[in-house]
Each structure stands twice: as structure tokens, then as C-alpha cells.
Amino acid sequence: MLEPAVIILRLAQYTGAMILFGSSLFALYALAPSGMAASASLRWLRPLLAWSAAGLLAASLLGLLAQTSVLAGSLSEGLKLSSLSAVVTTMGFGRSALVRAVGAGLALFLLLPRRLDRTSLRVCAMLGAVTCASFAWMGHGAATEGPGGSLHLGADILHSLAAGVWIGALVGFLFLLKRRSSDDAALDHVRHRALHGFSGIGSVLVATLVASGLVNSWFLIGPTRIPGLWTTPYGQLLSLKLLLFAGMLVLAAANRFHLTPTLRVALDTAAAREPALGALRRSLVIESALAIAVLGLVAGFGMLAPVSAQ
Numbered sequence: 439m440l441e442p443a444v445i446i447l448r449l450a451q452y453t454g455a456m457i458l459f460g461s462s463l464f465a466l467y468a469l470a471p472s473g474m475a476a477s478a479s480l481r482w483l484r485p486l487l488a489w490s491a492a493g494l495l496a497a498s499l500l501g502l503l504a505q506t507s508v509l510a511g512s513l514s515e516g517l518k519l520s521s522l523s524a525v526v527t528t529m530g531f532g533r534s535a536l537v538r539a540v541g542a543g544l545a546l547f548l549l550l551p552r553r554l555d556r557t558s559l560r561v562c563a564m565l566g567a568v569t570c571a572s573f574a575w576m577g578h579g580a581a582t583e584g585p586g587g588s589l590h591l592g593a594d595i596l597h598s599l600a601a602g603v604w605i606g607a608l609v610g611f612l613f614l615l616k617r618r619s620s621d622d623a624a625l626d627h628v629r630h631r632a633l634h635g636f637s638g639i640g641s642v643l644v645a646t647l648v649a650s651g652l653v654n655s656w657f658l659i660g661p662t663r664i665p666g667l668w669t670t671p672y673g674q675l676l677s678l679k680l681l682l683f684a685g686m687l688v689l690a691a692a693n694r695f696h697l698t699p700t701l702r703v704a705l706d707t708a709a710a711r712e713p714a715l716g717a718l719r720r721s722l723v724i725e726s727a728l729a730i731a732v733l734g735l736v737a738g739f740g741m742l743a744p745v746s747a748q
């Protein structure tokens with residue numbers, strides 16, 4: 439019973455941290471300062487960030503309890519202060535869980551009383567980045583000893599940050615393109631400018647994810663253990679993740695090279711506007727569902743012994 443709870447709470451932590459980091463960053467680079475403050479259509483941003491921070495805070499603390507209970511052999515043993523303090527003081531994942539809880543708590547403390555502006559967004563993005571980086575100590579990123587250790591750690595941190603930028607932007611686009619009772623031309627141009635502006639960032643993200651993912655794979659699969667990709671549970675889940683990633687790439691390319699240019703043209707003719715927006719919404723919903731499935735797989739196989747350790 440505890441293991442599935444640990445996996446679900448890892449997924450909740452990945453999702454909360456990546457939205458907190460990636461969606462606050464999205465608002466900073468994709469939404470112009472003037473448009474952001476004035477536009478009622480961005481009312482979703484502050485509740486989204488506050489709920490992500492609250493979810494991350496709860497999931498980090500519950501995740502710490504659940505994983506300590508797995509190690510201690512039972513929930514009652516795991517709830518003991520001696521077990522918890524041992525995990526927090528001696529184990530990387532224990533400390534990293536506290537870093538996430540403190541980061542999320544500070545973001546919540548900042549977001550609740552305050553009107554959202556670029557300063558609070560920058561602070562949220564920084565706190566979010568710290569919580570994303572801390573995942574390296576929750577998975578295998580910090581487990582490599584010796585000369586390759588810092589390379590693996592650095593690559594894994596970069597990997598989580600790139601994943602956060604992508605997933606945070608996807609959630610931002612879903613809200614930005616959400617159907618509204620009173621759609622206006624100004625909002626349509628904010629939407630198109632954000633989509634168009636993301637295309638450059640998108641290529642850098644894909645390159646970063648593939649390069650850092652290959653470094654991760656070098657240490658956790660190993661150049662001589664490739665068959666482990668289909669003969670071991672860890673390898674099979676990673677392979678399934680790469681398949682879903684390929685699906686996300688196809689959708690992202692379709693958004694960039696077909697759906698976004700089509701929207702550009704459609705904005706001038708009212709008749710074509712809604713079908714163009716609808717096609718983008720559908721594509722973004724599928725891409726986001728694949729992204730959550732990727733995080734779900736990582737939440738699972740990040741707990742298994744990697745191929746290189748078998």
C-alpha cells in the first residue's frame with residue numbers, strides 16, 4: 439500500500455514544482471508586462487501558482503512520511519520522530535523533501551496576500567527552480583560517486599529544469615487558450631505572440647532534455663547494457679517514456695509549424711478563428727496529458743534499481 443502512495447506523491451511533487459517554476463517563468467517571458475497586469479483574462483495565474491505551491495508543500499511532507507515508512511517497514515515506525523529525523527539528517531531524499539516543502543511554503547506565503555506582479559513572479563520562479571533542482575536527490579541523479587558524480591548531478595538538475603519550463607508553459611498555454619465568454623482581439627494577439635515566442639525556446643528545451651537525458655542514461659543504463667532497455671522493468675518504463683516523449687515532439691512540431699501559423703492567418707477572419715483555436719486547444723491537451731504520463735513513469739521507475747546497478 440505504501441509504495442503506490444510514494445509514487446503518487448512523487449508525481450504530485452513533480453507536477454506542483456514544475457508548474458510553480460515553469461508557469462511563473464512562462465508569465466515572465468511570454469506575457470508582456472502591460473498585458474499581464476491589466477488583463478482580467480490572466481486571473482487564473484495567481485490561483486494556479488498558489489494551488490501548485492500548496493500541493494507541492496503537502497505532497498513533499500506526505501511523501502517524506504510515506505517513503506520513511508517504506509524504509510522503516512511500517513507506517514507506525516515511519517511516523518516516529520527518530521525515523522523521520524534519521525531520514526532527514528542522513529539521506530539526500532529526506533533533505534530534498536524539506537527543501538521542497540520550505541520552497542513551496544515560501545511561495546505560498548508570497549502569493550496569498552500579494553497582488554501578482556513581476557517581482558513576485560520572479561521570486562516564485564526562483565523558488566520553483568530550487569524545488570525542481572532538488573529532485574536530483576529524490577531520484578538517482580545524486581547517486582553516482584566518483585569523477586562522473588557532478589556531471590550526472592548537473593545533467594539531472596538541468597533535466598528537471600528543462601522539463602519544468604516545458605510543462606509549465608504547456609499549463610500556461612492551456613489557461614491562456616481556454617474558451618472565454620467574451621473573447622477579444624487583444625487577447626488573441628497575446629495568445630499568438632506567446633505561441634510564436636515559445637517556438638524558439640521549445641527547440642532549446644528539446645535539445646537540453648535529450649542531451650541531459652542521454653547523460654542520465656549513460657550513468658543509469660550504461661553503454662554496455664543497452665539490452666537492459668527492453669529486458670528490465672526500469673529499462674522498459676524508460677523506453678515507454680521515450681515513446682511518449684516522441685509523441686510530445688510530434689505534437690509540439692505540429693503546433694509550431696502548422697497550428698500556430700494557421701492561427702495567425704485565422705485571426706484576420708472571424709469564421710476561421712474558432713476552429714484554429716479549437717485545434718490548438720486539442721493538441722495542447724493531448725501534449726499535456728502525455729507530459730503528465732511521462733512524469734508518472736519517472737515517478738515509478740525513479741524508485742527502481744537502474745540497469746547499471748543490476
Ligand code: HEM
Nearest residue numbers: 573574577578579601647648651652654655683732736740
Ligand atoms: C518531455 C520530456 C521529458 C520530461 C518531462 C522528463 C522528465 C524527467 C524527470 C522529472 C526526471 C526525474 C529527475 C529526478 O528525479 O532525478 C527524469 C529523469 C530521467 N530522464 Fe527524463 N524527461 C524527459 C525526456 C527525457 C529524454 C528524452 C531522455 C533520454 C534521452 C530522458 C531520460 C531520463 C533518465 C535516464 C532519467 C533518470 C531517472 C532516474 O533517476 O532513475 N528523459 N526525466
